[in-house]
Amino acid sequence: MALLNTVPDPEVPVISVVELGVVRDVDITPERVLVTMTPTYSGCPAMREMEADVKAVLLARGAPAVEVRTVLSPAWTTDWIGPEAREKLRRYGIAPPGKAESQGLVTLTRARSAVACPFCGSTDTVLQSEFGSTACKAIHQCRACGSPFDEFKPL
Amino acid sequence: MAEVINKAPDVPIAAPRKVPVANPLADYLQRLGDDRLILGHRVSEWCGHGPILEEDIAMANIALDLIGHASSLLALAGEVEGEGRSDDTLAYFRDAVHFRNALLVEQPNGDFAMTMMRQFLFDTYSVLLWDQLSRCGHEGLAAIATKSLKEDKYHLRHSSEWVVRLGDGTEESHQRAQHALDELWRFTGELFDRDEVDAAVEAQGIVVDHEALRALWTTMVRDVLQRATLTMPTSTAVRRGGRTGFHTEHLGHLLATMQSVARAHPGASW
Numbered sequence: 001m002a003l004l005n006t007v008p009d010p011e012v013p014v015i016s017v018v019e020l021g022v023v024r025d026v027d028i029t030p031e032r033v034l035v036t037m038t039p040t041y042s043g044c045p046a047m048r049e050m051e052a053d054v055k056a057v058l059l060a061r062g063a064p065a066v067e068v069r070t071v072l073s074p075a076w077t078t079d080w081i082g083p084e085a086r087e088k089l090r091r092y093g094i095a096p097p098g099k100a101e102s103q104g105l106v107t108l109t110r111a112r113s114a115v116a117c118p119f120c121g122s123t124d125t126v127l128q129s130e131f132g133s134t135a136c137k138a139i140h141q142c143r144a145c146g147s148p149f150d151e152f153k154p155l
Numbered sequence: 156m157a158e159v160i161n162k163a164p165d166v167p168i169a170a171p172r173k174v175p176v177a178n179p180l181a182d183y184l185q186r187l188g189d190d191r192l193i194l195g196h197r198v199s200e201w202c203g204h205g206p207i208l209e210e211d212i213a214m215a216n217i218a219l220d221l222i223g224h225a226s227s228l229l230a231l232a233g234e235v236e237g238e239g240r241s242d243d244t245l246a247y248f249r250d251a252v253h254f255r256n257a258l259l260v261e262q263p264n265g266d267f268a269m270t271m272m273r274q275f276l277f278d279t280y281s282v283l284l285w286d287q288l289s290r291c292g293h294e295g296l297a298a299i300a301t302k303s304l305k306e307d308k309y310h311l312r313h314s315s316e317w318v319v320r321l322g323d324g325t326e327e328s329h330q331r332a333q334h335a336l337d338e339l340w341r342f343t344g345e346l347f348d349r350d351e352v353d354a355a356v357e358a359q360g361i362v363v364d365h366e367a368l369r370a371l372w373t374t375m376v377r378d379v380l381q382r383a384t385l386t387m388p389t390s391t392a393v394r395r396g397g398r399t400g401f402h403t404e405h406l407g408h409l410l411a412t413m414q415s416v417a418r419a420h421p422g423a424s425w
Contacts, residue, residue: 042223042306043216072227073298075305101308129209130313131216139209155305 001026004035007057010049011134012152014092017050021080024071032065033058038076041135041155078136078154090118095140095151115151117142125149174399179355181236182255184296185245186352186398188228189256192246193406194277195221196413197264206267217274217310224303231295247417251406258397259342261406265335268328271317272335278311279375280346283368292360315379322383333385344393347372352398 004026005018017023017037025036035054039047055066078097081089086096095115114123122144129139130153137150176182199218205211229242259277264270285307288300321332347369380387396402417423 039223039302041220042227042302043219043221044223045219071298072302073294075298075302077305129213130309131209131213133212135216135219153309 003057003061004054007050007053010046010053012089012092012094012136014088014094015081015085017054019081019085019088021076021078022047022050023054030064032067033063034067034069036069036071038071038074040076044135046134076155078152081152089152093118093149094137095149097152097154100154115140117145117147118149119147120145173351176352176355178236179352180359180361181232182352183356183361184228184232184235186255186257188225188232188242188245189254190260190277190281191221191228192225193254193256193409194260194274195219195225196409197260197262198270198274200264201270213313214270217313220306220310224299224306227299227302231299243417247414251402251410252400254397254400254402254406254410256397256402256406257342257345258394258403259339259346261397261403261409262339262342263405265338266331268321268331269335269338271314271321272332273339274310275314275318275379276339276343276376277346278307278314279372279379280343280368281307282311283371283375284363287363287368288361291362296361318379318385319383322380322385329384332383336380336385337388340388340390341392341394344391345395345397348395348398350398 001018001023004023005016007017009015009017009020009022012020020040022037022040023035024038027034027036035058037047037051037054051068054068058066077100079100081097089096095118098113098115115125115127116123117125117140120142122142124143125140126143127138128141128148132139132150136152136155138153139148140151141148195218198214198221201214202211202218205214225246226242229245233240233242233245259273262269262273282304285300285304289297289304291297291300318332321328323329324332347365349363349365353363353365377387394403
């Protein structure tokens, strides 16, 4: 697990696949290493990259064989991203995810809580688009400092 | 000038046509998977053609999510079927008559209002269906439902906001949104049908309350349409057939595009 903590998320390289919460378990026997992973978004193209990177790192460090098992349950949530990784995201210019919505269906008129600008900290920001450069991000703009920025969407 | 996407007379078709089903669970999972595969492909047709950059990105993202859901569902369908067919085999090497998607999702994109209205009508259904299936007695399907529900909530928020924006927008956007709604309405009834496949999978723990689903869907759709100042159609005519492989002409054209590379180079990888 410590070794896998050196494998960066291919699209947000400032945090590792372990910090992202994608690596759920590592089981080591003399014959093989079994890594249990869970996808972030169902259609995230980076998942295959992550699998390949995880395999490459373990094989390079002498694992005789690496098997990756994908599990969907429990479903991945941004709540698994710890405080340290959130701070790394913020310093990288990505607003860390807020608390994921609990169960319940969509309330269309629900006011979204303001996302703090990762550059100046102001909460005077406006959502530009729910969908951003990768599946996990939304695009905002800060009215205080004028910077556009990504938000890691709570899921 | 808004497109007329289906010139068929607005007559009710009494009952779905029946075809023999060897494995109801595999068939049921294909219905779920095919809805998302076909809609995902339709939405992906906007890639590079979105009205604004953010919307282009949004639709590409939504298409990816839907195709991801389809991949999980069709992989499970192949497993249940037990004939060695993968998600890719099911997606690329079946003909229209073997597709089980609802007619709604294969309808052409038309203008932006038509695309968003189709998405809104389907997203509302999908969110409510996943909510029920996330508690169903089939472990693998419940896991896919729980995962997909989270993502589809984002899609629904996006599509319903667009429906409000278009309906309560300019005179032209209102007229186009109303036209889209009127054109697509007849395809919504099929989503709530319960046939012998549904009955058969209930024995395996997959129990969906179709009436509750329809009632909640109607409530949610009415709420958004009211905000959008659009008129909910009163027609009760239903066009159906997709669940048993009787499709509109549009599916064949879609498949010809979607499957061409896989069929020209079977087994290719890159």
